Amino acid sequence: MPELPEVEIVCRGMDKAVTGKEVSSVKVNRYDLRVEVPEDFGQRVTGKVIKSLSRRGKYIIINIDDDLVGVLHLGMSGRVRIFSPSDEYDPQKHDHIIFNMDDGTCFAFEDPRRFGMFYLAANDWEEGKRFSSMGPEPLDDWTANDLMQSISNKKSPIKSALLDQRVVAGLGNIYVCEVLFRSHISPISQAKDLDMKACERIVKHSRDVLNEAIAAGGSTLKDYQHTDGSLGYFQHGFSVYDREGIECSNDSCSSEILRIVQSGRSTFYCPSCQK
DNA sequence: ACCACTACCTGAAGGC
DNA sequence: TGCCTTCAGGTAGTGG
Numbered sequence: 625m626p627e628l629p630e631v632e633i634v635c636r637g638m639d640k641a642v643t644g645k646e647v648s649s650v651k652v653n654r655y656d657l658r659v660e661v662p663e664d665f666g667q668r669v670t671g672k673v674i675k676s677l678s679r680r681g682k683y684i685i686i687n688i689d690d691d692l693v694g695v696l697h698l699g700m701s702g703r704v705r706i707f708s709p710s711d712e713y714d715p716q717k718h719d720h721i722i723f724n725m726d727d728g729t730c731f732a733f734e735d736p737r738r739f740g741m742f743y744l745a746a747n748d749w750e751e752g753k754r755f756s757s758m759g760p761e762p763l764d765d766w767t768a769n770d771l772m773q774s775i776s777n778k779k780s781p782i783k784s785a786l787l788d789q790r791v792v793a794g795l796g797n798i799y800v801c802e803v804l805f806r807s808h809i810s811p812i813s814q815a816k817d818l819d820m821k822a823c824e825r826i827v828k829h830s831r832d833v834l835n836e837a838i839a840a841g842g843s844t845l846k847d848y849q850h851t852d853g854s855l856g857y858f859q860h861g862f863s864v865y866d867r868e869g870i871e872c873s874n875d876s877c878s879s880e881i882l883r884i885v886q887s888g889r890s891t892f893y894c895p896s897c898q899k
Numbered sequence: 900a901c902c903a904c905t906a907c908c909t910g911a912a913g914g915c
Numbered sequence: 916t917g918c919c920t921t922c923a924g925g926t927a928g929t930g931g
Contacts, residue, residue: 718909737908738908779901844908879911887902
């Protein structure tokens, strides 16, 4: 489910629901996620106050008291469901970790495929290699110059380069396809061959697409993904993703959208508009 | 060092 | 109905 816009929506929902509240209890149903959940997860978190939440790339950072952070990644199928004190928690088969707050609020991390992770770290976590090698935030400090530099030696296609979280943080398969379409750049072109103008277009359209998707509540593909169960609707705004065989949305173009496979992932693009 | 490929895991959808 | 194959929004490890 989650690329940057979806993670941002989840992060905002959690922030609103739990920031400033104390954790009264935690239930861990499964420890064998992508990264092993620490055995003492519950003990370390219970009785502590959630200070704030933030996002880095596709990771949600939960600042717990002063010396602890929860690091949450939704993987491919992860969701967070939040229950207000007046709602009753309805357990699901793949609820791995459930937090109960002192005011009766509760949230569950659900992830059928278990590609997600939820672990604890000291609050100087940003020193760790997971985040120190992560690229710039596309909505924040990313420039065309950064992009130009980071791909200047890359022989891989630009599609694959933009999926590399060291190049830019938070883009995934859907939004890379959409960005390249808007930028009129072929996903097949070698990253190192792009000029500064092309990099400028990618940076600009990344901002636009991501901001539009956040404003639309993210994209919902298979099931709901907001923390309150409501749906995002940016999937109706896709120009190319999952539109194989459909006519290109540009008025002046009558080509069909193609699907190819690059680095084992589907790429959707218009062969006429993206050169 | 880089890049493509594979594994990780469950569930939904489509073909027969 | 059911069985089989394919595919899915991500990341990390390997092997060429």
